[in-house]
Amino acid sequence: MASDTFEASRKISDEIKADLPVHPEKYVMLTGDRPTGRLHLGHYFGTIRERVRLQDAGVTSRIIIADYQVITDRDTTEHIADNVRNMVIDYLACGIDPARTIIFTHSAVPALNQLMLPFLSLVTEAELLRNPTVKSEQEASGHALTGLLLTYPVHQACDILFCKGNVVPVGKDQLPHIEQTRQIARRFNERYGRVFPEPHGLLTEAVEIPGLDGRKMSKSYGNAIALSATAEETAKLIKKSKTDSERLITFDKEARPGVSALLTTAALCTGRDEQAIAAEIADAGSGALKTYVTEAVNDYLAPIRARRAELEADPGYIEEILREGNRRANEIADATLDEVRAAMGMVY
Structure with missing residues (x-):
């Protein structure tokens, strides 16, 4: 029914x-x-x-x-x-x-x-x-x-x-x-x-937008990137996010929630596919993935943050x-x- x-x-x-x-x-x-x-x-x-x-x-x-x-x-x-x-x-x-x-x-x-x-x-x-x-x-x-x-x-x-x-x-x-x-x-x-x-x-x-720990992004979980966060705060949050010890980057929501959440975040901000991003990073490891995600998020939010700064000043x-x-x-x-x-x- x-x-x-x-x-x-x-x-x-x-x-x-x-x-x-x-x-x-x-x-x-x-x-x-x-x-x-x-x-x-x-x-x-x-x-x-x-x-x-x-x-x-x-x-x-x-x-x-x-x-x-x-x-x-x-x-x-x-x-x-x-x-x-x-x-x-x-x-x-x-x-x-x-x-x-x-x-x-x-x-x-x-x-x-x-x-x-x-x-x-x-x-x-x-x-x-x-x-x-x-x-x-x-x-x-x-x-x-x-x-x-x-x-x-x-x-x-x-x-x-x-x-x-x-x-x-x-x-x-x-x-x-x-x-x-x-x-x-x-x-x-x-x-x-x-x-x-x-x-x-x-x-x-x-x-469903995943948070930095693979769970749903939520203020109460402390796993969210606020629109009001600075580029530096965003970089720090992404750097602290949990991944795993496997060097090869792959997209698997069940087995690798942390890595997959980062890939989805990057995909949303770049308009690309998670699998394509994973294949590009390949065995460069989670450090390279986090750098890629940080740049993707900060580039995407840059115009929103610039407008925010103008509005906050008034x-x-x-x-x-x-x-x-x-x-x-x-x-x-x-x-x-x-x-x-x-x-x-x-x-x-």
């Missing part, structure tokens, strides 16, 4: 991908990140590059910095303001254009969060408890299941629906969130009158981007909440 649902989602996603370049004006994309730390290469190749592509194709784009979602599984908001500002810097340095893409934060858009109240009445406890993504996120964090984490998919529905989002770039594991959003939109429309579209997941290519501009993004998001959210209240007969 689950595979049937996935196949149906993939079919719709493929149809949307084919239609996007032809009719970009039909789509409103919502996507975002939690400001729990610095964005890294995994974020860039996994999602940010695709967001820039869709924005440049003419798709109406919204990016939420989900600051309230930090406290789903963390007990502190220390460093959050710094993380938010650096996230904006990273977005802009990577090609997100604030004139075309609204960048905003959860906590600054009250009407978005107010949608939680009617939306929570449209889902049952059983539906919340069986969402597999919530379970896996709780297990990964080792944190108690907070009310906010349990209702995270409903909050995500608010993010998507406040701006009438109809496409959301997601990986396969996030499809249950999209299905819950579709369900909420459908139930609201049936109960009170049509206000919301039923959004679809735009399945991203299954590129903190007032970053504040203005957030202020203006929040203002525009509030306009949209207020209008949607007015529609919701009118549909529910709550205009007095």
